[in-house]
Amino acid sequence: MPLIMSILREVRDPRDINARHNLAELLFLALAATLCGAKSCVDIAEFVEGREDELKEIVDLKHGCPSHDTFSRVFRLLDPQELSSVLSAFMSALRRELGLGSPRGVVAIDGKALRRGYEKGRAFMPPLMVSAWDAETRLAIAATRALGSDEVGATLALLKSLDLKGCTVTADALHCRPDTAEALIAQKAHYALGLKANRGRLFAAAEKNFAAAGEIACFETRDTAHGRTEVRRASILPLAKLKDLPVFPGLKAIGRIEALRT
Structure with missing residues (x-):
């Protein structure tokens, strides 16, 4: 705990x-409350009041429990960076x-818009945050704001700021790009990137190869819940069986997931 407090003291008081x-x-106090589910300054203040003796x-x-106005004023003044x-x-x-130590399993990269975080008059441009999540420890290991909503950048x-050696990094189809693949290879990481029609040439080549392969082995799961049944079939074509692909750094295989919902 002293180490954590010493880190927090590095923030300049505005x-x-x-x-x-x-x-x-x-x-x-705000960090502890947020980790326990607080979502607003009112929630933080109530958390502190309810656990004053333990805290x-x-x-x-020394001056008792801070009010929600105190937390709100502080967060308006702090330097976000x-x-x-x-x-x-x-x-x-x-x-x-x-x-x-450093993450060694699956690390998920994703971008999320901050609900109600936009500037007045710019509701169409909410702030966008990109985070890296360690699936093994269920902890976010890094996050940054995407200026200008540039999630890829x-x-x-x-x-570049993470130690991802040996990890498998997952991301959605927005990040299925050669520069992202190159960045992950430079970090000595593996990748599993979503592929959709927004990556026209690679997607078309994948569809063509799966169509030419005919019947191939697949892994199937079946879930029944909430009045519906969903069947998913996953199959993979290794690089040796893929033809006429556009250049994509580090590509080893392409997988396909077919989903049928009844």
């Missing part, structure tokens, strides 16, 4: 000199404390 509550304590074993709370850097350091420290920048 408030006036007469601010009563310690900034590092506020950040710790005083970690932080001083500075806070992001500190939270990344916190996640690295947390992994070390848990005895976890933000993802490429994020990949």
Whole structure:
């Protein structure tokens, strides 16, 4: 815990000199509340009030429990980039404390728009965040904002900052691009990227190869729930059986999933 508090103290306090509550304590309280499901400053304040005695074993709370207005004012004043850097350091420290090294399993890359996070008058342009999620530990290992909603550019920048050696990185069809594949190969990672019709030449070549292959071995699953039955069949064509493909760095095989819902 002292290590975590020392990391949070690295954030510069943008408030006036007469601010009563310690900034590092506020950040710790907000972080703890958020990890426990709080979604607003009101939720954070209620979390602190309901657990005041337990939290005083970690932080001083010399001036009592902060109000929701205090949390709201602090987060409006903080430098987002500075806070992001500190939270990344916190996640690295947390992994070390848990005895976890760099991720070694599946790492999922995805972009999400922040609901109600847009600037006034620009509801059509909500902020977009790109995150990397470690499936083995169920922890987000990194996140960054996609400036100008450039999810691809933000993802490429994020990949350069991660140690992904030996990992299998998954991403949707937006990232099925040669430059993304090259970035992952440079990080000595494997990839499993979604392929849809937005990648015209590669998608058309994949369809042509599967059609020419005829009947091939597949793995089938069947789920029945909520009044419907869904059958999925997964099959794979290795690179040796693929013909007339456009150049795609590191490509080893193409898989197909057929889904039938009744």
